Amino acid sequence: MGFWKHIAVGLPAAIGLLAWQVPGVDAASVQADTVQNPNTQNAQDLGPASAGETITASLILKVQNEQGLENYIQQTETPGNPNYHKFLTTSQFAAEYAPSQQVIQQIVGDIHQLGLQVDQVDADGLDIQVSGTVAQFDNALNTTIDNFRADGHEFRAPKHVPHIPNVLLNSVLAVVGLDTEQAAQSLTVKSPNVNGASSPQVVLPKSGSTATNTPGSYTVGDTANMYDINPLYQKGITGKGETVGIVTLSDFNPSDAYAYWSGIGLKTPANRIREVQVDGGGQIDAGSDETTLDVEQAGGIAPDANIVVYDAPNTDAGFIDAFYQAVSDNVADSLSVSWGQPEIDYLAAMNNGVDYTDELAAFNQAFMEAAAQGISMFAAAGDSGAYDTARDFPPSDGFTTPLTVDFPASDPYITAAGGTTVPFSANFQLGAVNIQKERPWAWDYLQNLGYTGLFPIGTGGGVSVIWPRPWYQMGISGMQNSASGQAFTDSQGLLFGTPFTYQLPANFAGRNVSDLSMDADPETGYLVYDSADGGWVAGYGGTSFVAPQLNGIAALIDQFTGSRVGFINPVLYGLQKTLGYGSDKPFNDLSDGSTNWYYQAVPGYDPASGIGTPNVANLAAALKWLH
Missing domain, CATH: 3.40.50.200 (Peptidase S8/S53 domain)
Structure with missing residues (x-):
């Protein structure tokens, strides 16, 4: 996953269909320096990010009545059900399954009190984009955001788990965006460059057709x-x-x-x-x-x-x-x-x-x-x-x-x-x-x-x-169920400095x-x-x-x-x-x-x-x- 992908919130994530609940960290009781970034030892700390640099983060709010939402989705895709293909508009979804406007306004007010700016609340009422300077985020979340270099590229990330107020925890599922590490591939x-295989040749369709009938x-x-x-x-x-x-x-x-x-x-x-x-x-x-x-x-x-x-x-x-x-x-x-x-x-x-x-x-x-x-x-x-x-x-x-x-x-x-x-x-x-x-x-x-x-x-x-x-x-x-005997092992300790093994669940x-x-x-x-x-x-x-x-x-x-x-x-x-x-x-x-x-x-x-x-x-x- 690379560097910190999110702020650790103080309540366990409401992860719905996930196979298990992973206990969360009580951010209200965590001192800022007690939980270290797991990748710090493998990256060069270039020092604090510029205090005046503007950065953004997103607060993802929790869906309300998640089980009811799951049931409704099943009904919309069950032929013969009265709700079959009765899809919701965004406003209908927000009214039924997002936090109320009163709750959202309270969250917006709390964010402003932290010294941060609310840039956008998505129409579905689940994603709030927030901005501020590095100094404002450092102060509001009791953290230190530094620049790092690893694997030939530079990025920004908090050095340790930020501390966020309890007032946000009941409605917030995740806070993401304080780092700029790559997220996906x-x-x-x-085509592979194997012996005896020339580079694939470009063949365009003949006139009157949009197909080439040519593999590659x-x-x-x-x-x-x-x-x-x-x-x-x-x-x-x-x-x-x-x-x-x-x-x-x-x-x-x-x-x-x-x-x-x-x-x-x-x-x-x-x-x-x-x-x-x-x-x-x-x-x-x-x-x-x-x-x-x-x-x-x-x-x-x-x-x-x-x-x-x-x-x-x-x-x-x-x-x-x-x-x-x-x-x-x-x-x-x-x-x-x-x-x-x-x-x-x-x-x-x-x-x-x-x-x-x-x-x-x-x-x-x-x-x-x-x-x-x-x-x-x-x-x-x-x-x-x-x-x-x-x-x-x-x-x-x-x-x-x-x-x-x-x-x-x-x-x-x-x-x-x-x-x-x-x-x-x-x-x-x-x-x-x-x-x-x-x-x-x-x-x-x-x-x-x-x-x-x-x-x-x-x-x-x-x-x-x-x-x-x-x-x-x-x-x-x-x-199929998950196979037995499956383990991820970093035998050389390349990820976190010491070797480790994760045994995947069997027969899940x-x-x-x-x-x-x-x-x-x-x-x-x-x-x-x-x-x-x-x-x-x-x-x-x-x-x-x-x-x-x-x-x-x-x-x-x-x-x-x-x-x-x-x-x-x-x-x-x-x-x-x-x-x-x-x-x-x-x-x-x-x-x-x-x-x-x-x-x-x-x-x-x-x-x-x-x-x-x-x-x-x-x-x-x-x-x-x-x-």
Whole structure:
């Protein structure tokens, strides 16, 4: 997790569906210097931040009647229930589930008494943005905010747990934003540079087509061919009147998206992209290609939909605020995110005793609000196979690789987007590959040729050890419990100066990831137009493609059915049970026995591929029938 991600509040976090409650620190009784930053010993303290520097933080308030909210969400996605698809407006949500205006005004007054400024209270009544100088925050919270250097970059963070007044504790779930450490990674992968494999060549569609039929240069036109989207286009369903939203942590050049659509021969409206820069917005940086491809894919699948991009700084506050801004605006009918990190990174056992599960609860509240308002949400499941920590903590550095899943994909109120490899043949220096059936994406087929350094690149998927199995996965054949014997070990003490081991819970009946899958293997991957990378680039992949593709598909289905379909997981699992698989059914089953480095693709549900892949036109027809 890096440096402090939040202020330790004085009451245990109200973490709802989380598997356990972690005792909180009583901030009212903690002296400012008693709890040290767990990473201080591994970073160079550059001294106090400039006293006059203005910084911002966000107070996330607790949802009221969380159980009632959970029940209402279930009702809105239960066909035949009187509340089926009776989604709330933002003001209705705030009136029913946010703190009262009287309580919010009291909190605002308390913040002012601390010498800080309230900049914004989101319309949903759950996110309050606060600003002040470093000196004002130091004084108000009895802390010292310093600048640090670690791993070649500098950032700002409190040296120790700040002290906040008791008066805020009853209503505040989490306070985030006093640091500027990176919060998440984009989930994008490029084709590997292995012996005998030339760099992927850019192939553009021929005149009259938007598809290339070329692995590594696939476009949204190829996606439409693979997953039965074309029958919707033939009926005039193009996402017109719908809005897709992208939550991201880097800025981008919107002209790249227009160049992509134009370059593949796709007609789209002008000026369809609107940017909302949350907390000042993200930067043009290494993550900008993620934002670019998210917009290109979602907007290409739904070529007449409007697009709103919520870009924020890559910090804890930026990531959380972007979601709260998006759901408070309630403009996007569907949202996708292709950034994340291992869910266990938030646990105290992974942070030298410092608990960050209040952040998980803060995210979860935003996702529950989205569900109550009928916003479909999709998150990339990760690109490290069944071993999500391996990307950040590789075995080569002395870390073990336990079975783990990525967040926010593991949250029960978001649809986790998994990845596949579609059929292709290729010759490499060490041998030939001939994949004849779509399978879960894992580069074990390259490792089997003798190539090294590829473990465990592939689709994320597995079992959460934090979120219990949600109601819509109950009774679904193929669900797994967490495996035994899984431990995260830092054998060299690289994180906190001394070695440690965290033993993951065994046999926990957790949320299973993924839910739906589509092509994500860079070897059968995609074109991206990115001017910062010279224009057209082939060989992109990762589950970060699948999340925005599903986002665009949701826009098509919303237009086809005539209204928002909302949080789609309960209906997906219901359709899998009742209608099943086949060319005339909503889903294709992946069951060839291949793996995502651990979980096997078997008939029905499995964590390697989720329910399977969508037959989009059939899925849309089934959802319209339920309407």
